[in-house]
Amino acid sequence: MDTKTINYQEEKKVYYKVLVGLLLLTAVTFIQPHYFMQGSTFLAQMLIAVVKAWLILIYYMHLKGEKLITAMVWFSLFLVTVFFVIVIGIDVPNFQYEAESHITAPQAH
Amino acid sequence: MSHEYVPEIATDRDGNQHEVQGWQDDFYGGKLGFWLFMLTEVMMFGAMFLALAYYNALHPQDFLDASASLNRLLGGTNTVILLVSALTMGLGLLKIRSGDVKGAKLMIWATIILAVAFLVIKGFEWRAEYNHGIFLMHDQLLPESSLPFGQKLFFGLYFSMTGLHGVHIIIGIGLMIWLLKRINAGKVSPEHHILHWNIALYWDIVHLIWVFVFPYYYMIGAGGATGGH
Secondary structure, three states: OOOOOOOHHHHHHHHHHHHHHHHHHHHHHHHHHHHOOHHHHHHHHHHHHHHHHHHHHHHHOOOOOOHHHHHHHHHHHHHHHHHHHHHHHHHHHHOOOHHHOOOOOHHHO | OOOOOOOOEEEOOOOOEEEOOOOOOOHHHHHHHHHHHHHHHHHHHHHHHHHHHHHHHHOHHHHHHHHHOOOHHHHHHHHHHHHHHHHHHHHHHHHHHOOOHHHHHHHHHHHHHHHHHHHHHHHHHHHHHHHOOEEOOEEOOOOOOOOOHHHHHHHHHHHHHHHHHHHHHHHHHHHHHHHHHHHHOOOOOOOOOHHHHHHHHHHHHHHHHHHHHHHHHHHOOOOOOOOOO
16 A cells, blocks of 8 residues: 555545444444344344444555455454354353352352 | 664675665554554453453343443443544544644644543543442442342453553553654654554554444443343
8 A cells, every 4th residue: 555645635535434434333323222133232233343343444444455464354353253153152052160150140159 | 862774784795785674664564563463452352352252141131231221321422532533543644644744733632632531431431330339349349249240240341341441542642642742853754654654553443442342331231121132
């Protein structure tokens, strides 16, 4: 990415467009629990957050056109996903230490 | 102490001397290094989110109840403040790249003011929670209190994560003040703006972390008793 030459007016427009997009998504965050996907609020909220994060990464953090850094980001996201799948997808459903655990309710002791 | 660059000279087999390429103008190297640092931030907050998700999976209803009790108005206001501050920081970088140094400095000051506003609001929020007996090692979060166990875990992580995020905001303010000093000293300029670029990246990742912190803590319980969980 060439950082020396810049079309200020053009790039400023992009910044403002992204701002409007992020503000709209923030508004959606607030209305979602009352208007749609009410049966899966957690999923809906995380999906909105992912879209917001994508906008920030691509436009505000200038990942557009950055092949190597984008690959690094994808790799780190893959690693995070692997750990989440192992811990939340496998470990939690098979949790079997209520009796001696410090992370479950005291009445389980 | 002088920071004048002294070129390193390498001599080839024929006795010819060559100036070794310096790293001072290695814009891409500076950017890549900063991205590696930011990935360590992702690891740190990723581990905290993993702990949060783990406890959430074990205590889903307590998490929804605790989330429902947070002040969404203040949290939402802070979300908008950070969002606008990301714009001002980005515009500041655009301005310095286009040669408008004075405009860039104004935008950095605007970002600092927004960052302080974020901290002040967060302070009010924490104080209200403290007054309700909810704070680390205090009243309702003590082991003997009757607050459901999952809610204690939720609030413990809430204060830890929003606190760590707040520390990042404070560091960001310090970095921006340092950046202003470097611009005033002529060390950061339209031709050499990697420091400005990287501090803008830092501010973006602080914003990015909040993009996930806010819905996970404030919004999952907004749907009522079941929260659609």
